[in-house]
Amino acid sequence: MTGPSVVVVGAGAAGLSAALCLVERACPDVTVIDRGHVASGSSSLSAGVFTRQYTERMDIALRVESYERLCQLERDAGLVMRRNGFLRLAHDEATMDEFVRGAALQHELGATDAQAVDRREVQRLVPDLRCDDVSGGLFGPTDGYLDGQQLCMAYAEQAQARGARILARHELTGYDELPGGRHRLTTSRGRLECDVVLNAAGAWAPAVGALLGAPVQIVAERHQACVMRLDAPLAYELPSVMDYVAGSGEVGLYLRPEGERQLIAGLHSNERLEQAADPDDFHGGADAAFIDALIPLLVDRMPGLAGIGFEGGWAGLYPNSVDERFIIGPCPGRDGIHALCGLDGVGVYMSPAAGRIAADWILDGEPRSAHEAVAFSPDRFEARERV
Template sequence: MTASPHVVVIGAGTLGLCSALHLVEQGARVTVLEGQSIASGSSGRSVGVVGSQFTDPFEIMLRVHALRRFRQWESQGLGFNHIGYLRLARTQKQMELFAKSVEIQEAAGLRSRLYRANELAELVPHINPEGLEGGLFGPDNGFLDPHEMCTFLAQAVRTQGGEIRQYRKLLGVRRRARGYTLETSGDPIDCDVVVNAAGAWAPQVAQLFGQRLHIWPERHEAVVIHLDEPLGYTMPMVMDLVNGEGSGLNFRHEKSTELIAEIHKVDSLAPEDPDNYNDQCDERSKVGLAELLLERLPDLPGARLGRGWAGLYPVTADHRPFVGPIDASEPTLVTAAGAGGYGIQLAPVIGQIAADWVLHGAPVSAPGTESLLPSATRNIALR
């Protein structure tokens, strides 16, 4: 690799912009190509949650890297709402996993603690603890505005000399002796390396390079819940899902008289077309979500449904992101995609690892993340 390669990053969502920022910080010349506008894909339709309340040591390790960067960006002006994150447990076995998570997080410098079912009302006074064993709570977790995050990252990239070209679609690729010529809806671009961070469009981008990328765009819906008056406390992010078990319902504070709720767990029969899908919330879905919400928060005062929307989770077969080259013989084409519903919170570490692959040929700053390579055993059809 040249000392200062020209890298084109495809996609100006959080994964693409984090990749671009890590690259320019290390001296690469970077151009971001975005077919629409900044944050116009999955990033802009996210509910923006950032949390570390997981039970898998690897997943926690990824978030340790990400949270380190979020803290830095917050000190530089990025808004971050520290409302806390509560993951609910339905079984004693899940509580045992939570206890181990507390130990792992504490060793990594993250605050977390267990709450028994009869203690959950300390965090959420309106909660119905029926059917619950307790929860895992991280007081420093929370949410941010994904549009603000993307705007912040874009400015940081530009400040350090990177270029962002919006409304420039990638139409074709020609390989050169050293790199690529990218045919776009504007002028062609010559570059040394490409990072495919195109989210739900990443399979289409890979196909232009003659590669196959198995990412399933999965539709998810979110709804605003209006309240007649403030709750008198800040609702943390509450998630009813542990390693695939639970309803998938999650909800959090948005404003003093607003919550946002969604279902993290869905059963899609077919992948969505990112260029042609229903980006609004169906009325039937609103009703189903309201029923789950009222079951868990039965006495929520004056709650009523507001606007809803839908976005896409770019999902892989094992529900972990792809970061690195698909083909070891072509290290100049790096994938950074497939983070599912965790793209916002994993974007800093995914960008860090993608930059490592571009500049060092391995994830030197995050040992062990070679397992995120889109290898033949991982890059397989979801269904």
């Protein structure tokens, strides 16, 4: 076998997906290092929702690709995918028109069960939902949720079976550029040499990038979620629900079931919700102010859930790029240094497509489509600065 030797920094969903893609394409020498262990960062704190319910072509295409890859891991590695469905709510006819177009586009791209549904069907799907201000929704019956840590373990097992090495408790502490375009990484447990370094360190990517001389423009944002208790199991299968109006500037409610007697709920926005967080020093629990904001929204939108109670909460980090798009590809001016970061709050379920794009760059010098290169390439920031 011929090909570059690669060290992936970060054993979260994105880094492990890239490693698996590389070894599946016969890359002969792939090593993943992590300062902790597999899924010790944000991947294990994700709500784990996977959905194709979007309305833009590339958003849908990458999510369809990721879904198909997750299904393969379900078959080959025992990944548990809970397909309870995913429902986006619309509150006006303009949004419903967009959902109708989105459902048609999903059908074109392979998600053939997507449905634009009216208010009556929304009420049937979620009998406990208040629907007086709902126009309808966009529904994917086979969308659902999974466990981020289990996904990472599936990636790791599959990659190791194909020859990849995964080295836990190997914190990157130093870097040297070697003659011939090679790289030497010094870790807390020894040194590694390679042709290509892939920075997939999630919230720690800026620190890794600085060490490699290849800065990445991402911010670690602290986001929270709560676990809510139900008095009794529901008499129907509750889909995951997203009640958010894009571009509104306001937060929206999301929720999904967790077993028979619990819900996971949180607040969603495409706006920056919180201050930048230090991944080495942030509060991992839910704040009182967040709980006080969430619970009234949940009770108002789901008035049929009598006796719902708060059980606890947690916080995780969304490593978000400054322009809120993924950063995938070669770092400008740094031969053999690549980035796979800035995956925001969708890194777990988008990791299959993101890992594939990173592997394409490393092995082929470009991703599958020019649009992927333009949208995600790290050199877009330099281009803006030149302008």
